[in-house]
Amino acid sequence: MYFFEKHKKMSIIIGTALVILIVMGISxxxxxxxxxxxxxxxxxxxxxxxxxxxxxxxxxxxNFLFEMKDYKEENTRLSKRxxxxxxxxxxVQDYREENERLSGLLDLKxxxxxNLRTTGATIIGWSTDNWFNYYTIDKGSLDGVQEKSxxxxxxxxxxxxxxxxxxxxxxxxxxxxxxxxxxKVVRTGDVALVTGDNAYEKQGLCKMVxxxxxxxxVVGDIIETSGLGGVYTAGVPIGRVQEIVxxxxxxxxxxxxxxxxxxxxxxxxxxxxxxxxxxxSGQ
Numbered sequence: 001m002y003f004f005e006k007h008k009k010m011s012i013i014i015g016t017a018l019v020i021l022i023v024m025g026i027s028x029x030x031x032x033x034x035x036x037x038x039x040x041x042x043x044x045x046x047x048x049x050x051x052x053x054x055x056x057x058x059x060x061x062x063n064f065l066f067e068m069k070d071y072k073e074e075n076t077r078l079s080k081r082x083x084x085x086x087x088x089x090x091x092v093q094d095y096r097e098e099n100e101r102l103s104g105l106l107d108l109k110x111x112x113x114x115n116l117r118t119t120g121a122t123i124i125g126w127s128t129d130n131w132f133n134y135y136t137i138d139k140g141s142l143d144g145v146q147e148k149s150x151x152x153x154x155x156x157x158x159x160x161x162x163x164x165x166x167x168x169x170x171x172x173x174x175x176x177x178x179x180x181x182x183x184k185v186v187r188t189g190d191v192a193l194v195t196g197d198n199a200y201e202k203q204g205l206c207k208m209v210x211x212x213x214x215x216x217x218v219v220g221d222i223i224e225t226s227g228l229g230g231v232y233t234a235g236v237p238i239g240r241v242q243e244i245v246x247x248x249x250x251x252x253x254x255x256x257x258x259x260x261x262x263x264x265x266x267x268x269x270x271x272x273x274x275x276x277x278x279x280x281s282g283q
């Protein structure tokens with residue numbers, strides 16, 4: 001009796017199991033297999049249901065992990081594809097812009113300078129301290145290039161040839177402090193001089209000096225070559241007036257000119273091989 005009191009729960013479980021076994025035994029002997037089977041399933045079914053739920057849960061968890069792995073791989077693949085498409089788009093845009101620049105040079109050669117000998121050239125080198133100052137191109141004396149040959153793009157004036165090799169030449173641009181260009185204000189006709197200046201060359205700007213004190217020049221005016229000085233033919237666009245500065249005495253003024261040529265983006269130029277008759281150094 002003491003044993004049953006101490007192990008009451010265990011006794012109930014064992015007793016219940018014995019009753020079930022006895023009933024199943026009697027049912028089998030009596031031919032009541034259906035009753036025994038039904039009773040067994042009644043007891044076991046909740047257990048099977050629990051096991052199935054756990055199994056399904058574990059299976060679902062692993063399926064989720066596999067699906068997440070697939071999603072991650074697909075996301076990586078799509079990200080790579082997007083990057084490829086972006087690169088292709090940039091390449092197409094670069095080709096389009098390059099084609100436009102080359103087409104512009106061709107139009108310039110065939111229309112504006114058809115009466116002069118010219119040659120297209122590719123920039124193969126830049127000045128180490130400031131990209132705005134000097135270019136090296138892939139054309140030289142073998143191509144007819146000579147010192148003081150004018151260099152331009154369809155946007156406007158780049159500069160002139162300073163040094164010539166057999167198959168290369170060095171260009172000094174209009175923003176270099178050694179450069180000097182006879183210039184004219186398109187709107188008013190005022191004549192002046194556009195030079196490079198150490199104070200502004202790193203900003204890619206030129207300085208327009210010797211402006212008539214009666215001049216009506218204003219910010220936004222377009223400046224072009226005047227043809228004076230011999231190096232540059234007349235009518236080549238130089239730049240746009242960015243700022244007008246009056247000196248401390250109030251007597252003279254100068255203007256800061258922003259070149260129309262984008263020196264950072266320039267990769268191809270047109271070199272005018274014919275020089276202006278009777279030209280001087282222009283500097």
